[in-house]
Amino acid sequence: MCVIKGGCEFVDGIEIDWKNFKRDINCHIGGTDANLLITKLQNRKENATNFTYEYRCDKKQLNALFWADDTSKQNFELFGDVVSFDATYRTNRYCMVFVPFTGIDNHKRCITFGAGLLCREDTNSYIWLLRSFLKCFGKAPIMVMTDQDPAMKKAIEIVFPYTKHRFCMWHITSKLGNNE
Known part of the structure; x- marks a missing residue:
């Protein structure tokens, strides 16, 4: 959220705001979460010994x-x-x-x-x-x-x-x- 809002000083909100943010992220990820995991593992393989x-x-x-x-x-x-x-x-x-x-x-x-x-x-x-x-x-x-x-x-x-x-x-x- 800090990245999206442009810095930690711009992040605020109540509990429902965080729930809505999590919902929006999950909707954005959708059915590609397995692809994200495999990509993350591939990046780790390339960068970690x-x-x-x-x-x-x-x-x-x-x-x-x-x-x-x-x-x-x-x-x-x-x-x-x-x-x-x-x-x-x-x-x-x-x-x-x-x-x-x-x-x-x-x-x-x-x-x-x-x-x-x-x-x-x-x-x-x-x-x-x-x-x-x-x-x-x-x-x-x-x-x-x-x-x-x-x-x-x-x-x-x-x-x-x-x-x-x-x-x-x-x-x-x-x-x-x-x-x-």
Whole structure:
């Protein structure tokens, strides 16, 4: 809004003005928001060292995306023996699933190796995502931890045949109460 109005000193208004501004921006962006995202990722790849992204479209609609930056790649090189990935975060507007690839560093802090967005939680989508991960990092992790999703299990067997697949203990123990 500062750019449009010509400077921060010209920006004022009440809450409804900001809501109207957001509505106008969303109308302007319309159906090109996926194109804006891909353009932004392409610019980042051109300007940032060692940035990687992959995407897949179907019928002119973005249905899969993976990205990792230099820090993520360095983290994977140092701490990527065990990778956890989970697809439990669903975005609101596009109903795409956010899939972070995470690990633990030497200080027992969570670190991110990369992330993806998927429109479906099926085996083919996970295969595409894991192949993008493998292409980006050049090697498979020694062990992968997931929830008990059968589509993930099948995709891991196909893309990472020599990787050990284990279920997350939290998911196992949270389901114990249901089986008593």
